[in-house]
Amino acid sequence: MVPVQEVKTPGGIRAYLVTERTVxxxxxxxxxxxGAKLDPFGKDGLASFTAGVIDEGAGPYDTQAFRRELEDNVIRLGFDADRDGFSGHLKTLSATRDHAFELLRLALHEPRLDAEPVERVRAQVQADLSRRAKDPNAQARRHFYHGMFGTHAYGRPIRGTLETVTLFSAGDVRTYVSEALRKDDLVVGVCGDIDAATLAPLLDHAFGTLPAGSAWTVETAVPMAGPGLEIVEIDNPQTVAMFGHGGIERHDPGYQAAFVANHILxxxxxxxxxxxxxREKRGLAYGVGASLVELQGAPLWIGHVATSNDRVAQSLEIIASEASKLANGMLDSPELEDARTYITGSFPLRLTSNDQVAGMLVGMLTLDLGQDYLDRRNQLIEALTLEEVQAAARRLFHPDAMRVVAVGKPQGLKAAA
Structure with missing residues (x-):
């Protein structure tokens, strides 16, 4: 695998770097x-809104001038927020990288937040929320997380609501930036035409004057709701269902085995x-799947299926039955070998571009996987025994504990009174 360097700057920024000189x-x-976990109560969606407006003009550049600087110099810059993090990406040619890092610095430290772009982004967010209110997939996700976590930050909508979005002011955004974007909470991943000595001062230029300390409160066990069924009725010929329960934490010794068990299921x-x-045997749905989801203090196993209203009950019964089979040890060596071959063989395909490598490096630092993770990852999969995967399946899959949200007009399902 590619060599990963750790870069620690004089200003206290920590990064992983892969130098790639080809282009x-x-x-x-x-x-x-x-991220959204730091949204003030009653202002759900502020982190996401902040991600949408801080690059709408910064420093001496209004919105249009900032966009011209990016486009004229072939620079790509963007921000995003999820339940656990506030993130961003930057892509630049080597010839314009100093200017690119300056534009990144301006967006983080000197966002203009002029009235016109703030109101334009607000209108865009409101239009998106109105669309999501009619989207069964979006509704299933929203109700699932709210049902699982209630009033905890993980249970609140990442993008907010039509009501909360109307409350955001430029002052709210500035407060979020100054209080939530702290140096000790930052990790950076870089891949491309640069070495560590050149990268370090650029990182300090962009991030080095951020406030020290952390805005993050460590939670080791976030309360989660138990099993249940929630039906959200909408007039739709198809039902979208989300199902799941607690998962296995990323640093648990059984995580890799659980990952393989979920791949098989x-x-x-x-x-x-x-x-x-x-799908293949019964033609009940076009797609069905599940994955392990990382939330700090609340790891999850979450799946989804979409099918006609009269087939959703049967689909969920089959899902529970197949999970039970794995939990009861019904797994053989050939099936494990097939999964192992796919997982290890497909891993390099996730590292075929600078963007993908940079994203992987960020994940490695965020999850504290270690500098040598790219070398160790497939070795960890290869070393798993059948007994370890069977044991992980017993720990991971609990059909009787599943929480289900069904959005549509499902037949044959009845929510508890």
């Missing part, structure tokens, strides 16, 4: 712990058991 450009990704595309049983 004269670089990709940078970064992640601040926090629901994560292996057309080769997974659920695709075989739900």
């Amino acid at each position: 004269p450009f670089l990709s940078l990704g970064f992640h601040f712990r926090g 629901a994560g292996g595309g057309f080769s997974s058991r659920l695709m075989e049983e739900v």
Whole structure:
């Protein structure tokens, strides 16, 4: 695998770097712990709104001038927020990288937040929320997380609501930036035409004057709701269902085995058991799958299926049955070998571009996987025994504990009174 260097700057920024000289450009990704989890109560969606407006003009550049600087210099810059983090990406040619890092610095430290772009972004967010209110997939996700976590930050909508979005002011955004984007919560991944000595001062230029300390409160065990069924009725010929329960934490010794077990059940595309049983054999749904989801203090196993209203109950029964089979040890060596071959063989395909490598490096730092993770990852998969994967399946899959949200007009399902 490619060599990964750790870069620690004089200003206290920590980064992983892969130097790739083939093409004269670089990709940078970064992640601040926090994200929507740091939204003030009653102002759900502020982190996401902040990600949408801080590059709408910064420093001496209004919105149009800032966009021209990016486009004229072939620079790509953007921000995003999720439940656990506030993130961003930068892509630049080597010839314009100093200017690119300056524009990144301006967006983080001197966002203009002029009235016109703030109101334009607000209108865009409101239009998106109105669309999502009619989208069964979006509704299933929203109700699932709210049902699982209630009023905890993980249960609140990442993008906010039509009501909360109307409350955001430029002052709210400035407060979020100054209080939530802290140096100790930041990790950076870089891949491309640059070495460590050149990168370090650029990182300090862009991030070095951020406030010290952390805005993050460590939670080791976030309360989660138990099993249940929630039906959200909308007039739709199809029902979208989300299902899941607690998962296995990323640093648990059994995580890799659980990852393989989930791949066999629901994560292996057309080769997974659920695709075989739900789609191929019975034609109940076009797609079905599940994955392990990382939330700090609240790891999850979450799946989804979409099918006609009269077939959703049967689909969920098959999903629970197949999960039970794996939990009861019904797994043989050939199936494990097939999964192992796919997982290890497909891993390099996730590292075919500078963007992908930078993103992987950010994930490695965020999850504290170690500088040598790219070398160790496939070795960890190869070393798993059948007994270890069977044991992980017993720990991971609990059909009786599943929480289900069904959005549509499902037949044969009845929510608890």
